[in-house]
Amino acid sequence: xxxxxxxxxxxxxxxxxxxxxxxxxxxxxxxxxxxxxxxxxxxxxxxxxxxxxxxxxxxxxxxxxxxxxxxxxxxxxxxxxxxxxxxxxxxxxxxxxxxxxxxxxxxxxxxxxxxxxxxxxxxxxxxxxxxxxxxxxxxxxxxxxxxxxxxxxxxxxxxxxxxxxxxxxxxxxxxxxxxxxxxxxxxxxxxxxxxxxxxxxxxxxxxxxxxxxxxxxxxxxxxxxxxxxxxxxx
Amino acid sequence: xxxxxxxxxxxxxxxxxxxxxxxxxxxxxxxxxxxxxxxxxxxxxxxxxxxxxxxxxxxxxxxxxxxxxxxxxxxxxxxxxxxxxxxxxxxxxxxxxxxxxxxxxxxxxxxxxxxxxxxxxxxxxxxxxxxxxxxxxxxxxxxxxxxxxxxxxxxxxxxxxxxxxxxxxxxxxxxxxxxxxxxxxxxxxxxxxxxxxxxxxxxxxxxxxxxxxxxxxxxxxxxxxxxxxxxxxxxxxxxxx
Numbered sequence: 446x447x448x449x450x451x452x453x454x455x456x457x458x459x460x461x462x463x464x465x466x467x468x469x470x471x472x473x474x475x476x477x478x479x480x481x482x483x484x485x486x487x488x489x490x491x492x493x494x495x496x497x498x499x500x501x502x503x504x505x506x507x508x509x510x511x512x513x514x515x516x517x518x519x520x521x522x523x524x525x526x527x528x529x530x531x532x533x534x535x536x537x538x539x540x541x542x543x544x545x546x547x548x549x550x551x552x553x554x555x556x557x558x559x560x561x562x563x564x565x566x567x568x569x570x571x572x573x574x575x576x577x578x579x580x581x582x583x584x585x586x587x588x589x590x591x592x593x594x595x596x597x598x599x600x601x602x603x604x605x606x607x608x609x610x611x612x613x614x615x616x617x618x619x620x621x622x623x624x625x626x627x628x629x630x631x632x633x634x635x636x637x638x639x640x641x642x643x644x645x646x647x648x649x650x651x652x653x654x655x656x657x658x659x660x661x662x663x664x665x666x667x668x669x670x671x672x673x674x675x676x677x678x679x
Numbered sequence: 680x681x682x683x684x685x686x687x688x689x690x691x692x693x694x695x696x697x698x699x700x701x702x703x704x705x706x707x708x709x710x711x712x713x714x715x716x717x718x719x720x721x722x723x724x725x726x727x728x729x730x731x732x733x734x735x736x737x738x739x740x741x742x743x744x745x746x747x748x749x750x751x752x753x754x755x756x757x758x759x760x761x762x763x764x765x766x767x768x769x770x771x772x773x774x775x776x777x778x779x780x781x782x783x784x785x786x787x788x789x790x791x792x793x794x795x796x797x798x799x800x801x802x803x804x805x806x807x808x809x810x811x812x813x814x815x816x817x818x819x820x821x822x823x824x825x826x827x828x829x830x831x832x833x834x835x836x837x838x839x840x841x842x843x844x845x846x847x848x849x850x851x852x853x854x855x856x857x858x859x860x861x862x863x864x865x866x867x868x869x870x871x872x873x874x875x876x877x878x879x880x881x882x883x884x885x886x887x888x889x890x891x892x893x894x895x896x897x898x899x900x901x902x903x904x905x906x907x908x909x910x911x912x913x914x915x916x917x918x919x920x
Contacts, residue, residue: 578767580737582783583757592779596770678770679813 448646455647456654467651474632474656477545477619478612481552485612486605489557493564494590497572508565514558519551523621526551530622543624548632551618556608563604567597599674606667610660684749686758686834687713687866689734694743696729703729704740705890713834716867718877718898721887722913727870728764728839730887734868735761735837756784760828761837765844766820768812773804773823776812780827798830799823802856818849825856836860838869842876854879874914878902886910 459467496507528534530542530550541547571593579589594601616634623630625639633652640649689711696704703726711717711734719727732738733745751758760780769776777795786794799805802822807815812823821841828836838857842850857880861867871877877884881898888909896906905911 575767575769577732577737577763579783581735581757581761581763582780583752583755584783585754588783592769677814678811679768 452646452650456651459647459651460655464651467648467655469628470631470633470636470652471655473545473630474613474634475659477548477632478552478609480549481556481612482605482609484549484553485557485560485608488553489560489608490564490594490601490604491590492557493561493566494568494594496561496565497568498586498590498593508562511558511562511565515562517555517558519555519615519617520621521617522551522555523618526554526618526622542622543626543630545623545630547622548619548630551622552612552615555615555618556612559611560604560608563607564594564597564601567600567604568593571597599671603664603667603671606663609663613656613660685713686747686749686751687711688748689835690744690746690748691734692744692746694733694740694745696726696733696738697741703890704733706743707890707892708743709885709892709895711866711868713866715882716861716869716880717883717885718881719868719870719885719887720872720874720877720881720910720913721893723872725887726890727872727887731761731837731839731868731870735759737761757831758833759835759837760831760833761839762821762824762828762841764840766817766824768815768820768823770813771811772809773812773815774799774808776823777827777830780831784831794830795826798826801829801859802826803852816849818845818852821845821849821853822856825853825860829856829860832863833865835866835868838867840870840872842871842873850876886913888913 496504496511526547527542529536530539530547531537532542541550568590572589575589575593575596579592584592614634616638619625619630619632620635620638623632623635625631625635631639633656637649637652637656640646640652691707691709691711694704694707694709695702705726707730719730721727729738733740736745736751749758769779771779774792774795777798778791781791781794782788796805796808799808802825804819804822804826807819812820815823825841836857841857842853845853854876857867857869867880869880871880878898881901884894884896884898884901885892886894886896886901886905886907886909888907894901894905894907894910901910902914905914
């Protein structure tokens with residue numbers, strides 16, 4: 446009991462003093478996960494909207510696959526990206542294994558299906574309501590998709606944040622392709638895993654508290670924004 | 680310079696529409712000309728709304744041909760518009776909803792604002808221009824839908840029971856707007872099962888029953904003495920089976 450209390454107190458002290466080691470890890474985490482989210486959003490939102498609006502053979506299969514990919518195990522993504530980027534792999538020449546770039550790629554691959562699948566659902570629900578009206582006005586498919594993305598933007602913020610939460614919280618992919626190198630590729634989750642096994646509980650706990658706080662704050666903000674928008678725009 | 684060819688007349692030849700193994704429109708042949716207000720009457724399930732959607736191009740016939748006098752695309756700028764029973768409003772202001780329709784129709788950005796405001800004024804919604812469209816009342820939303828269609832200056836306006844879920848006051852406002860749109864030279868094709876409304880607005884009645892056009896007549900003649908027993912029963916308020 447005492448050790449836990451002590452660790453908690455020390456963790457809060459580290460956060461309060463902005464411990465440089467802790468800050469470095471947090472900043473790298475944010476850089477990696479936010480970049481991955483931006484990339485995944487650029488691919489996922491148009492992809493989700495296109496699947497929602499378009500008719501093509503194999504659409505239902507694609508939706509099932511996409512939904513299944515939401516549960517992609519991070520370690521498997523890490524393994525595949527590792528194989529691609531390792532020296533013998535097809536992209537080995539890039540030489541980015543064990544760098545933040547590799548971690549960004551792995552996380553982007555992990556969360557693109559999440560963003561695409563959730564966006565597909567949100568856009569398709571709106572499409573069901575708008576379809577006849579947009580057809581009647583003569584909107585082209587791309588125009589319809591853009592209109593739907595714009596009109597569902599508050600739901601899509603939640604979608605993107607779900608992707609961010611998943612990226613920031615996963616450990617399996619970044620530890621494989623990043624290697625958890627101190628000062629280079631050590632992010633919050635890998636640091637927590639390492640420090641816990643080393644017995645350095647204050648740092649692990651401090652990082653854990655920050656991680657949970659970030660995810661909670663973002664999701665609370667998104668929820669409140671969506672509520673306000675729903676009240677305002679109906 | 681030649682004036683652009685008129686959309687009308689609209690010709691339907693042996694049009695059928697089937698869905699889920701049921702024949703909803705059964706061999707309808709029909710020519711709709713410009714000018715008058717055509718009201719499609721009939722009991723629920725007669726196929727009125729489906730016929731309207733076929734004419735407007737929202738549905739494709741499973742057999743037969745539907746042809747406009749001038750070629751009309753189903754994407755890009757259109758010379759016909761439709762107002763639905765339940766207005767579909769985008770999540771933006773009333774003014775922006777009207778402007779959106781014109782944007783799709785390829786109207787320039789500077790012209791859109793002025794035309795949208797003029798359309799809102801004609802339906803008496805100027806004071807609500809900045810309000811989010813989806814929080815307006817049902818009657819206001821339907822007037823907004825009319826303004827959105829009106830701003831496009833369509834040659835033909837289809838209306839699918841536009842007042843079915845509105846109170847008498849809102850219904851009166853919608854009917855006044857429809858009359859004004861018609862006075863501006865727009866052909867009106869409207870579905871209703873409200874007999875009072877049909878009497879007030881119709882120049883010509885198309886009476887549908889079981890997916891067919893059972894009777895077509897001038898409104899005065901139709902209401903004075905329908906030629907078919909189905910129409911007579913409908914006018915008397917009997918249930919049709």
